Amino acid sequence: MTLENLRPGQTGTVLALRLEGALRRRLRDLGLVEGVRLRCLGRSPLGDPSAYLICGAAIALRKTDSRRIEVEVEPWNAP
Amino acid sequence: MERTVALAGNPNVGKSTLFNRLTGLRQHTGNWTGKTVSTAEGRCGAYRLVDLPGTYSLLPHSEEERVARDYLLRGEAEAVVVVCDACCLERNLNLVLQCRELCQRVLVCVNLLDEAERRGIRVDCAALSRGLGLPVVGVTAREKGSRQRLLAALDALWGTPAPARRSPPYGEGLETALQHMIPLAEGERLPARWLCLRLLAGESLPASAALQRAAEAERAALGLTPSEVEDLLSAALSAEATRLSALSVTGEEQAYGRRDARLDRVFTGKIWAFPVMLLLLLGICYLSIRGANLPSEWLSVGFDKLETLLRRGFAALSAPPWLEGLLLDGAYQSLAAVVSVMLPPMAIFFPLFTLLEDAGFLPRVAYNLDRPFQCCHACGKQSLCMLMGLGCNAVGVTGCRIIDSKRERLLAILTNSITPCNGRFPLLIALLTMFFAAEGSAVLPAVLLSLVLVGSVLLTFAATALLSKTLLRGAPTPFVLELPPYRKPQVGKVLLRSLLDRTLFVLGRAAAVAAPAGALLWCLSSFRPGGESLLLRLAVLLDGPGRFFGLDGAILLAFLLGLPANETVLPILLMIYRAAGGLEDAAGLGEIHTLLLQQGWTGVTALCTVIFTVLHWPCSTTLLTVKKETDSWKWTALAALVPTVMGLILCAAVAALGQ
The missing domain is CATH 3.40.50.300 (P-loop containing nucleotide triphosphate hydrolases)
Structure with a gap:
């Protein structure tokens, strides 16, 4: 599944970044690389963008961008 | 050294x-x-x-x-x-x-x-x-x-000779390529190894042709595209960072903690986000209005006393009347009007704004409001530029640099002046109080001012959408926004800092413009070829078009002459109406109200003036800033045209409906 479908509170592991160019590098700079764990913190009041906990920082991403990031959701929620 | x-x-x-x-x-x-x-x-x-x-x-x-x-x-x-x-x-x-x-x-x-x-x-x-x-x-x-x-x-650091630059191991393939390239790069101005790495990753940097060719050849030999090289490089850096942090850090790394999450559930939650933002806006408006009245009066009384002293001085020196007129009736009075009207609301607004900024609230506004900007194919960070514009549009335009994409930055720059800056607050507050909230407390004017501000946000959305469908078409670029941890603002420092940096800076700039503008006004009103002053003639000339837009000639002229600083619009207007020469200092809203009614103002006139205050050309400082930021007169002209045309259309519509 993609990051877009990660629900608030769920934790996932990044499998692949299907992005090119500036965004790919920007996300890498922020620590969003293959194998990293992240958690969906919540959605903004109008439903988009959503905030994710990546490497200890809260980062907001739009759906159009997050649907290009493959994640595997963890079967249990992080404590 | x-x-x-x-x-x-x-x-x-x-x-x-x-x-x-x-x-x-x-x-x-x-x-x-x-x-x-x-x-x-x-x-x-x-x-x-x-x-x-x-x-x-x-x-x-x-x-x-x-x-x-x-x-x-x-x-x-x-x-x-x-x-x-x-x-x-x-x-x-x-x-x-x-x-x-x-x-x-x-x-x-x-x-x-x-x-x-x-x-x-x-x-x-x-x-x-x-x-x-x-x-x-x-x-x-x-x-x-x-x-x-x-x-x-x-x-x-200076005790030892400069150490060599170091980089993490990039794997056998890339390291071999580097070994081949580095000897070629020794004569370059940039550090050799770093330059070779960047060339391998496909970046165009100044380097000898031989080195450029070598980079391409090495990349071909490895069978990699530039972006694959970039991936390898950043993966190696990430791995090194992970290794180093494992060596030195204990505990789970987390800048964004539980407290932040709890606060975000309120400030960015479905139910509370918008009510909280509206309440904060209302609070800021209320405090600006409520707290500003008394200090404004004190300042104006103080300026009056000083003026009496100055007049005595002029009399003692037996200065010619034109000099006294130019300096006192012109420059000094307009300066005094601007300072006493502007300083108190600004001294309240800027610290409040800085407190919110320090606490980390502003990025949440960008987060909450991103969706509509996305619909306009614009960047959510534009709301941060608008917030800065609320203080001063020139600052807001400069702040648009935080937007990465050129197209989205232009959208933000061209629409920034739709957000009324602090210099326009006094005029808005005065009009709203006089005509729509006649009696009583500061609550109703604050509510009305908040409504005007909310309206300006909606107008900004409209303008942004229009521009991005016509002149500035393009796909939205990726949006990445960090929500920093909330921090407890250092109140004392905030007050001092915002007073020094922002309030005095913006005030100083306005005052520097107000004094010469006042002198010019005095000349316009005192120069009377054929009995009538130039000022009145101009006002009469503009009366026709002014009426069509629900205003009158004097109002239009005041906005035109107020180009150097929006703060001067109201004083100029009063001066034209009084036509006596010299700005008479603020005599209280009641008296101004009577004066305006005598000049034939109605609720429609007041409403149109409010609209035109929000939607007209930006002040000259803002226009020059737009020129500096865009490096183009075309965009600068558009930054003036967009709000003006919108304002004129709205005013004409209101005037037509009102009759």
Whole structure:
């Protein structure tokens, strides 16, 4: 599944970044690389963008961008 | 000898605060990404410190990163201090590693150690220093000894000969390619290894043709595309950062904690986000109106007393009447009107705004409001520029640099003046109070002012959508916004700083324009060829078009003459109406109301004037800033046309309906 479908509170592991160019590098700079764990913190009041906990920082991403990031959701929620 | 040292670091790591503490310079520090959009300089002992914009990396994806990297590439700085956040060191190490590749003398400064400790994170600076091969110094945000420790570490940098630049292992293939290329790069101005790496990653940098060809050949031999090379490089940097943070950090790295999550459930939650934003807006409007009345009166009484003294002085020196008219009736009175009307609301607005900024609330506004901007194919960070514009549009236009994409930045610049700046508040408040909230408290005017502001936000959406469907078409670019941890604002410092930096700065600029404008006005009103002053003639000339838009000639003329500073519109208007020459000082809203009614004002006139106050050409300072930022007269003209045309259409519609 993609990051877009990660629900608030769920934790996932990044499998692949299907992005090119500036965004790919920007996300890498922020620590969003293959194998990293992240958690969906919540959605903004109008439903988009959503905030994710990546490497200890809260980062907001739009759906159009997050649907290009493959994640595997963890079967249990992080404590 | 003075040495130049650059200060680099990720956004939100307290870099600017540290810079201020080192230099004593009051550079404005805010708790959101992209605060420093150009470099700031200060002195500290034997050092010249240069504060670079906050960046996540030295690969130039954005304006800030370009500024930071170009500065380091110029080689002006003899050393770089990389400021890191102890709460999420791993991510910060990415920048440290990139600096270590590019620069010879690097000092790592791990900031916010106290904050980290509170979250159960410990950083072993000695272990980190061994792992990196660089000196590391740990500091806290507020403790006094930090400054001394940092300076001592900086002094120690010069004790030894400059160490070699170091980079993590990039794997056999790339390392072999580098070995082939580096001998070719020895004569280049840029560091050889770093230059070869960047060329392999496909970046276009000045280098000899032989080296450029070698980069392509090596890449072909490896069978990699430039972006694959870039991936390999950043993967190696990430791996190195992970290894180093495992060596030196205990506890789970988390800058964004439980408290932040709880606060965000309110400030960005489905139910509370918008009510809270509206309440804050209302609160700011209420306090600006309520708190400003009394000090405004005091100031105006004070200015009157001073004027009496000055007049006596002029009389004693037996100065010619025209000089007294030009200086006192013209320059002085307009200056006094602007200062006494503007200073109090500004002295209330700016500190409140800075408090919200310091606390970390502003990026949440961008987060909450991103969806409509997305629909307009614009960037959510535009709302931050609008918030800055609420203080001063020129500042808002400069602030648009935080938007990476050129198209989206232009959208934000062209629509910025639709957000009424603080200089327009007094006029709005006066009109709303006189015509729509006649009696009683400050609550109703505050509600009305908030409504006007909400209306200006909606108009901004409309203008942005229109522009992005016509002149500035294009797909939205990716949007990445960091929501920094909430911080407790340092109230005392905030008050002092915002008063010094912002209030006095904006006021000074307005005053500098108001005095000569007042003198000019005096000339216009005193020069009477054929019995009638030029001012009145102009007003009569403009009366026809003015009436069509629900205004009158005097109002239109006041806005035209108020081009240098919006604050002067009301005083000019009153002066035209009185037509006596000289701005008479604020005589209280009641009297002004009577005067306006005598001139035939109705509710429709007042409403049209309110609309035109929000939607007309930006002041000259803002226009010059737009020219500077866009480097184009075409966009500057458009920045004036867009709000003006919108304003005229709306005014004409209201006038037509009102009749």
